[in-house]
Amino acid sequence: MELRGFSDGYGIQVASWAVDAKEVALLSGRVEYPFPEELRTNWRRPDSDIHSYLLFDGDRPVGYGEVWLDDEEDEVELARIIVDPELRGRGVGGELVRALLGPALDAGYSEVFLRVRPENAAAIRAYHGSGFVDVPAALMEEWNVGQPVPYRWMRYAGEPEQEQAGLGELRG
Incomplete structure (x- = not known):
């Protein structure tokens, strides 16, 4: 699969x-x-600090996500992540998140975050599997002040433990 910049020609498809x-x-x-x-x-404003991407499987777009850059906070947020409903439950969400980490980490900010609705168990599994962990409860509560819903906030902590262990075995 390949991550590519989003073009407005795919807006109707992603919206569906x-x-x-x-x-x-x-x-x-x-x-x-x-x-x-x-x-x-x-769909998007090309002059903003929001960068939109599509994940393709060959010529077929299968996922969409955004990378929000925040100079003031020295952080990046992955946002508006969605997978084609026909492909949900097949690991595409995790692949999309890992692909979005490329431009997010390349931006050079100190932290990468995302927020998710607490009831979205499939997304939370994909985020955990991609190296995200929950922020402390007090910070989550603080960040939820003024939000339309109470989100579960997560930060990128690096490769998940099982992947790190597997890499160590390959290297050793």
Whole structure:
């Protein structure tokens, strides 16, 4: 699979992956279903600190995600991650997150974070499997002040332990 920059020509397809109002809200911040018409063709702002990507399997886009750069906080946030509903549960989400870590880490900021709804068990498994851990509860509570919902905040801690162990065995 290959991570590529997002082009607006895929906006309608990615918008169709949001299967209910909750998923539309995660992608757009708007509680509407289906995905708002005006956002389908005007998906991103190329002059912002938000970088949009698609994960491709051959010529087929299978996942979408954003890398938000924050100079003031010296951090990156992975956001608006979604996988084609036909491919969910097959590890594509984990591959997408690991691919997004490339540009996130290359940006040179000190931390990489993401937020997820606590009930999204599949996404949380993918994030754990990609090296993310929960931030301390007090910090999570602080960051949730003013948020539309209480998120589970996670930070990138490096390669997951099982991958580190496997790499050590290969090297040793």
